[in-house]
Amino acid sequence: MISAAVIEALKEIVPAERIMFQEPMKLHTTFRIGGPADYLIYLENEDQLCRIQKYLRLVDVPYTVIGNGSNLLVSDDGYRGIVLVIGKYMSEITVKDCYLEAEAGALMSQVAKTAKEHGLTGLEFAAGIPGTVGGGAVMNAGAYGGEMSQVVSTVTVVNRNGEIMELDNGTMEFGYRTSVIQNQPFVVTKVTFRLEQGDPEQIAEKMADLAKRRREKQPLEYPSAGSTFKRPAGHFAGQLIMESGLRGYSVGGAKVSEKHCGFIINTGNATAEDVKDVIWEVQRRVKERFQVDLEPEIKFL
Ligand SMILES: Cc1cc2nc3c(=O)[nH]c(=O)nc-3n(C[C@H](O)[C@H](O)[C@H](O)COP(=O)(O)OP(=O)(O)OC[C@H]3O[C@@H](n4cnc5c(N)ncnc54)[C@H](O)[C@@H]3O)c2cc1C
Structure with missing residues (x-):
């Protein structure tokens, strides 16, 4: 049971309209399954996350983080605690030379599209993966021979003390559908990709081909x-x-x-x-x- 005082304190950090009470988790998973979370909060920026982590640790309230819920099975009883969503309100993408920087809530499909628009190759595999960049980094998501480990330069995370850290590709300890974050209480807030200049037409063709293969097989x-x-x-x-x-x-x-x-x-x-x-x-x-x-x-x- 989360007290009214805790919720009032959270409203000092995040606007009230981003805080949902008894939110059905089936609305937040691609399985369309899951009972209610006591509270679900849409985060808007890294600063809110740092402050919330510090506070929730202090008051000892359980919490968890999700992205697009595309790799999740949530219990029929839901979740007793607070679900923090790093999604649409944290999804800015910027490109500088061969580097593409995405907030963790950006969708993999959107990041792949932006890379294509800038004639950058390396993220074609990501176009059909229905998760966020944060979830993708945690899972080392991949498809058709490509995976996050091949293109991630750095991952920015917040630890349980609300401190910001930058992990490079090696520190991420990427493996098959895993990364160091599966064993550490880190929350991903940003991912920087290092891509290569490519031919926009070829990039578009490859994405279309992979999308066709997905539609045929899945x-x-x-x-x-x-x-x-x-x-x-x-x-x-x-x-x-x-x-x-x-x-x-x-x-x-x-x-x-x-x-x-x-x-x-x-x-x-x-x-x-x-x-x-x-x-x-x-x-x-x-x-x-x-x-x-x-x-x-x-x-x-
Ligand atoms: C139709 C379909 C096709 C798919 N195809 C592929 C595929 O080809 N390849 C593939 O690898 N996967 C695939 N997936 C699975 C899924 O899309 C990926 O695992 C994706 O990376 C999950 O991202 P998400 O944002 O949805 O994460 P979620 O499902 O929300 O979370 C997954 C895990 O990551 C954690 N997490 C999420 N965001 C953060 C964050 N910001 N910081 C810390 N932890 C976080 C969660 O706590 C959870 O443990 C597919 C799923 C579907 C439904």
């Missing part, structure tokens, strides 16, 4: 969180799931996509419990048949 017509599982070494998750006879397997409204077995989709009224049941059964059957452990790529809240 069930984009249904809510989901993208690939549910990480790619196990030497295999493709989707293929193992299909060969385990789980194509179209469903519990309630959650279903293994028939178009791409690596995706669990929400066919209408799926609950988080439905999705978890599908995940467990998929893990169990794939382990039984292939002795392979499938590790979720999606994050649970």
